[in-house]
Amino acid sequence: FPSHDITPSPLDENLLSNELQAFLRLAQLIDQTDPENPMAATEVSALAEAMGQLMDLPPRQLHRLRLSGLLHRLSPLPTGSPPSSPLETIPQMAVIGTIITHQGEWWDGSGQPAGLAGVAIPLESRILGLVTYFQSHLTHYCPIQPGTNLTLHSDQSLTLAFELCQKQGGERWDPQLISILSVLVNSLQQGLSLPVPCPKIAGGMWLLDSHSA
Numbered sequence: 164f165p166s167h168d169i170t171p172s173p174l175d176e177n178l179l180s181n182e183l184q185a186f187l188r189l190a191q192l193i194d195q196t197d198p199e200n201p202m203a204a205t206e207v208s209a210l211a212e213a214m215g216q217l218m219d220l221p222p223r224q225l226h227r228l229r230l231s232g233l234l235h236r237l238s239p240l241p242t243g244s245p246p247s248s249p250l251e252t253i254p255q256m257a258v259i260g261t262i263i264t265h266q267g268e269w270w271d272g273s274g275q276p277a278g279l280a281g282v283a284i285p286l287e288s289r290i291l292g293l294v295t296y297f298q299s300h301l302t303h304y305c306p307i308q309p310g311t312n313l314t315l316h317s318d319q320s321l322t323l324a325f326e327l328c329q330k331q332g333g334e335r336w337d338p339q340l341i342s343i344l345s346v347l348v349n350s351l352q353q354g355l356s357l358p359v360p361c362p363k364i365a366g367g368m369w370l371l372d373s374h375s376a
């Protein structure tokens with residue numbers, strides 16, 4: 164994300180746009196080759212942003228959550244200590260890469276890759292890890308067709324997926340985020356519409372803003 168001191172040139176913006184589009188295409192391909200969870204990226208992105216909205220997070224963090232959700236399945240690079248996301252090799256995407264890298268941390272410090280605990284785990288990583296876990300179990304209990312919305316998941320599947328998260332509150336997940344997820348689940352069960360459209364990759368630059376660094 165550009166610093167406030169340097170105005171990016173059109174060429175820089177075009178290169179960043181091309182790199183972002185390539186990552187989005189790769190994330191889409193990963194979903195398309197997963198018959199059991201072909202909507203992981205779009206659903207996780209929608210859930211993460213909804214969690215952020217319930218927490219009244221500023222726009223820059225909502226942008227981060229939206230984009231990290233879309234790209235969350237991009238595996239960390241095997242080199243480095245701790246392993247890092249390939250996004251971290253691009254300066255403008257380093258923040259998103261860090262969020263994705265640390266989504267596997269546990270609240271009690273027993274997670275990976277850095278053994279971070281509590282609030283030392285980036286907030287967006289805590290949200291991303293929780294909603295990724297929730298979405299994977301939600302899809303297991305009640306898969307829905309691509310291009311629809313999360314309201315179509317049954318009340319029972321929403322409850323079962325949430326209960327699995329709740330059981331690990333204070334151990335794996337931030338207890339406060341469990342409370343926020345409870346509000347979101349209740350809202351979905353009461354008919355909250357949470358569309359999960361596939362992103363228009365060619366227009367991916369809208370996902371970035373100049374204040375997300």
